[in-house]
Amino acid sequence: MPLLEVKDLEVRYGRIKAVEHIDVAVEAGEVVVLIGANGAGKTTTMRAVSGLLAARQGSITFKGEDVTRLKGHRRVAKGISLVPEGRGIFPGMTVRENLEMGTYALKGKNPESEYDRVFELFPRLKERSTQLGGTMSGGEQQMLAIGRALMASPEVLLLDEPSMGLAPQFIRQIFSIIREINSQGTTVLLVEQNANQALAIADRACVLEAGRLTKTGTGKELLADNTIRDVYLGGG
Amino acid sequence: MSGEWISFDFGALLNSFWATTFDGLTLGAIYALVALGYTLVYGVLNLINFAHSEVFIAGAFAVVFFLSSLGFGPSAPTLPLGMLILDLVLAGIIAMVVSGGTAIIVERVAYKPLRDRGASRLAFLISAIGMSFVLQYIFFEWRGPNAEPSVTMFRPKPIFEVFGAIIDSQQLTIVIAALIMMVCVDQVVRRTKLGRGIRAVAQDPDTATLMGVNRERIIVATFAIGGFLAGAAALFYVMRVPAGVFYMGGFILGIKAFTAAVLGGIGNVRGALLGGLLVGLIGNYGATILGDSQWTDVVIFVVLILVLMIRPNGILGTNLGEARV
């Protein structure tokens, strides 16, 4: 049984249908990648899975439990954590307080070791631990957002374009971090425009087009797919 | 008044400086408690809870009803101190419950449905104003235009003298109790999980949800805390201003409290405290220097404008808007 399963999902904004008939299954320990052009509905799907948007139709199950009607904050407590598009940094909190928010759902404890782990991954955050989140540079905010999600040690980590706005060197680092946390047992659902690198680490991948799922396969399969190459991999 | 309509008499202030100061602080403590309610709700929802003044006056009505049902009346009762304190604490608790309840009702009726529909900020403001009207005129229809008969809890007794000014038992009770409450709230917001939740929801409601913050519960809790503080303020208000409980009583005090919150930097808990005390002081000083109580509000608003010109986000407020482009 998949750890996280999305079945026949449909989400609307008002009367506008953003996605429909989305089926994604993520097995425990996998890295699954969603790719698709702008406006294809990737973010919408992620937000629906994490409970920020309501499913109009379809179901979302996590560890066999139907969470479709569960509120967002309850899903976090169950172990689903999203790094949102646009980062979602609390602008008026310091870097450290932002990280601390990552542990909000954890009952009581506030493990120093988690901070160490994050600071080790992102030394810049340690340097700036008292700077206000809102004044960090674009890339720094992205680090903070990922670091914050890691603080919660989620079972499934949803990442919405984590490489956006990062310097090339850093993008590579992010992908190795993703692999690392995955190898430590965290399941990852990833949305990426950087399809080359994403597909390289993906166990499986799905292609979204205009709100519908058009292709699924292993990372390798899609990497080799010609049409995919043309559009998402930049012919490279 | 006759003659010159404006004249400055600093001598008058010097003569009674300390007495004016202590009194301003007492009044300011009440403003600060109410201002906290504005600031907390503003902090979490970014909106002026216009109905907060009615939340406050609801508590004041509760205090009056409860105390008069206990037999408190126009003259100070002759109760043993312990009994008196017990009665007052009970009255305070009831006021807090009533105000807190009213606050939650306001939230559920006037804000929650709008939030669910993603209404604009102005819509919230108008809805709050509507709710404020509703509550005011419920009180009006129920109790009429006149203030409630006064209940006297105790006659203020001089306790000690500072710089020639007498500080009485009433002032002392109000200031100490109010300060304790404000410190508690400050600590709650700064140190507890609830406080972190409040700040998170304030800054980014969606991301707060992603952190596992139950936004609805945080909002209700914030309104409730604001309500509790307003209830406490109501007890002190009735203590100090016995014939001040009537349907518009909240509105009049509410504007000052709100001014206090803005002066201190709305959204900032310590700012509300500072702003409250300042508004109390400024009003008293201004009225004394200018010779008429009629100047009180003019002076308060002029100072507000001047302060905001120098610090556009209030004394302790920070500006996040321009942080990044």
Next chain:
Amino acid sequence: ANQGSSGGGGSEASSNRVELPVQKKLEVSPDVVKAAGDGKAKCDAKTTIAYVGAMTGPNAQLGINIYNGSQTAIDEHNKANPDCQVTFKKIDTEGDPAKATGPVAQATKEKDIIGVVGLPFSGESKATGGIFEDNDLVHISPAATNPDLSANGWKTFFRGLGNDNVQGPALVKLVDKLKAEKTCLIEDDSDYGMGLAKVVREKMGDKLVCEDAVTTGQKDFAPTIQKIMDSKADSVIYSGYFAEGAPLDNQLVNKGFEGYFIGPDGVKDTAFVKQAGDAAKNTYYTCTCVPGDLIPEFADAFKKVSGGDAPGTYSVEGYDTMTIFLSGIDSGITDRKKMLDYVKNYDGVGYGKTYKWDDTGELEDKAVYGYKTEGDGIVSVGLIE
């Protein structure tokens, strides 16, 4: 007038306070004109007298006192005169000058209305006096006290009570009677309060040791109280309404003030006593109104209309002014012009005073009564002048 003997000499200590004795009885003149008339009146059933003034809003209580008084008169009249059933119409202004023109224009437009009881407040009277004038509709205000009102040259304006120029000196006289030496004058921001204060200030002379002004709606008076206490005054004249007067008196006494608190008719309301609580014990009042509760037959009839409430401030005036119109109708008047003439030339005794007007519409009888707090009520201490 029945005055009490003065007590001891000291002024500050409450034990030495002068207590003016309570007036127990009000002599009602045998000639008093009552609404019932002779019972043989005949008139058109459409004949209407209107009350125009506050019925709702924050100032409604005064209006209610008045139109209940008028209603008492109408009921009495219509019961006694089966062939003359006068219609009584109530039109609400909320006591607000900006809102009053609509209702008044409406009243003047309805031709059946040949006389108006109202308007109670000076502001709205100022705003609308011209409309009455343009339409030859006579109106008798049972409560507006601003002296300027009669200086407009309006021929249709009459006042059923003494104006501030009458009450102001009475306040000063009351201070004298109470043997107070140092007085603080506190005024509010109303036309009424400021007008009265002006008169008091002129008459008071050296006794005036401090002054302050407060605003409508104010409930906390710390700076004012500080000022009064600093001045060591033994009496305070509060020139305004009870809504601010009550908390002021209460806070004053809480701060240890032991002198008199003296207010005009705007303060004289049982609500003042309730709100000021024990503090109200120090309070004396002046009023150009007649103590209606000392007239048992009126008080009883009034209670039937009001649902049990005793006559309040200006209830008697409401009755008396209505009675004047009713007697005019009974005498066969059917139009406005004649009614205007009738009122202009009227000379009759009412429950409390004689109604006869000078050219400007001011009453010639300038009776002012003194009152004081007793228990949780207000009782008359008799005529002051």
Next chain:
Amino acid sequence: MNADANLTEVAPERDIAVAEGDTLVKVKDLSVVFGGLTALDSVSFDIRRGEILGLIGPNGAGKTTCFNAMTGVYKPSQGSVMLEGHSLLGLKKHRITRLGLARTFQNIRLFGEMTALENVAVGLDARHKSGMISAMLRTPRHYREEKQIITRGMELLEFVGIADRALDRAKDLPYGYQRRLEIARALATDPKLLCLDEPAAGFNPAEKEELMELIHTVRDEGYTILLIEHDMKLVMGVTDRIVVLEFGKKIADDIPSAIREDPAVIAAYLGQEEPDATA
């Protein structure tokens, strides 16, 4: 000003005091300090008229800060920014825009409730003169300007390729369209220098390709461009010259091919080239 016949109006005749290839903007010793942090440390570079200058550097190097200091959002603690020899320091933001410096935002900041065309109109208005009276009484100038908005506004939208959604609310547009609209709106102000802050963020490679073309076309129209971007393929493919920042300091300033080989830049920013698949 340029050859392309049917798009002549996109880059209208403007008086630019400097000739092609000469220094249009001079950034000299620019420093910005936040509290104790020196986000920009004595950075100097020139932008020549007609070129596409890339501004790259690791995250937090100070690129956006440099933009902000140039466009008047932040007050530099030291240094100067000269446009055509005139200092921009201390000028109000809208003045700087009118003088010829336009920008897009790292996080899209469109007027969401306005249509795409209206968004562009706001940009065009920067060059318009009609005020209250003229608008209220509808003077000929008002009509002239309004007509211009329609023709030129539509041309700009067409130019960036989103004319088909000209009448849709900006916030309803797909992400890519919004990015393009930002460029159109900035172009509408008739900039002498167009500053683009990570215009390709969130684009997939195919979309980046198109954007690259667009940037080229904009330049060919006669605009000068300053570009911040992390996508090396795009930067290398489109820029004429690149300035590299690290920790607020300039560490390199050269043509792309030289930058690619610069060891300091590789260490600070690019990292070791390696095949993606094995990352």
Next chain:
Amino acid sequence: MSAHSPLSSAGAKQAEAAGKLGHKRPSWYLRLKSWWNDRSRWQQWLLLLVVVILAYLLPVINPPLITTEPSNDFAISCFNMALYGLVALGLNVVVGQAGLLDLGYIGFFAVGAYTASLWTSPDSPLVHIPYLWTLPLAMIVTVVFGIALGIPTLRLRGDYLAIVTLGFGEIIRLLATIIPVLKGNTGFQNIGRPPGEIDGSPIFSASNGLPWYWFTVTVIVIVMILLGNLERSRVGRAWFAIREDEDAAEIMGVPTFRFKLAAFGTGAALGGLSGALLAGQVGFVNNQKFDVPTSILFLAAVILGGQGNKLGVVIGGAIVAYVPLRFTALGGWKFLIFGVVLVLLMIFRSQGLFGKKPKLLTYTARIRRKVKHEASPEPGDPPHEATASATDRSGIDENTDRSGIDENTDDGDEGGRA
């Protein structure tokens, strides 16, 4: 507030509501709108003319049920409604168009009323001028006040501005009490009126609401035309942009401060004009009623009508004035009911009754033609086309409704000159 709401048990229904509700029209509105759009130009003009004539005739027709009599003279009530409409129109410039929250608009209204009083009432020591001159004078004076308030405070954002304006309104009211020449509660009597007599009695009298009403409606029509012109111009666009994102507007070359000041001044001028009109009609001005609750009522009028829509806010103003006049007998209940209505309205129609986005370009018809003409995809178009826009996928096409570009010229401001 974020447009998204977190998930609740309401589930799908809520998602439906999220974000877009403000722009969902009830079907009557849609139907009316499309019906209107289907009329030809001259039909629209004719209909507008009929509506305007009906508006003028309203007090003469004095429709039963709608009338405020016998409590209030209907013509005077109509004048009050029109006056509130004018006030709302002015406040709408500040709040609805430029997005500046002004809780002290009553202050300008008061300044206007006092200007008229000071220069016409015999109670004032100043030189007296004919009443009609006080109207432009009141506008000038209030603009000066507006600018004097605006210069130091317009740097403030959102609610800080709101409280400062509220303070300003209160200061004006209190100074009217304190400064002796303003005569506090005593007030000014016999304020001037426009000239003209019939049979020896003045046309414009306090008791005759009709001429006042016609006069005010005429003012409203003129103001609406002028404001409509402003709206579809650089100024209107600048205001809207400021409301949307002030920083971005500034960086796009909009001198935001100047335009905010312009909005403030325009609003102030109209507030002053309304105040002077009130002073003239009542003939008496004192310090009452220039209070915060009335100021808030003004704001409620704007939101109720639908900020941004000129005709809408005028109707909003009229409703706010009408309800208490019609239901005088209800006493305090009418405010209670009013409060309930406000809350319900914000819940179910937070854009107000007639909320819509204003049109910001002058040549509305021309653009549509142009866009239609050019929308045909070209060969070189990017593949965005393929990813399909949100609206393309949606079942119902709301685009035309939202675009803000319609053929009609609702206020009749264009055709006359174009």
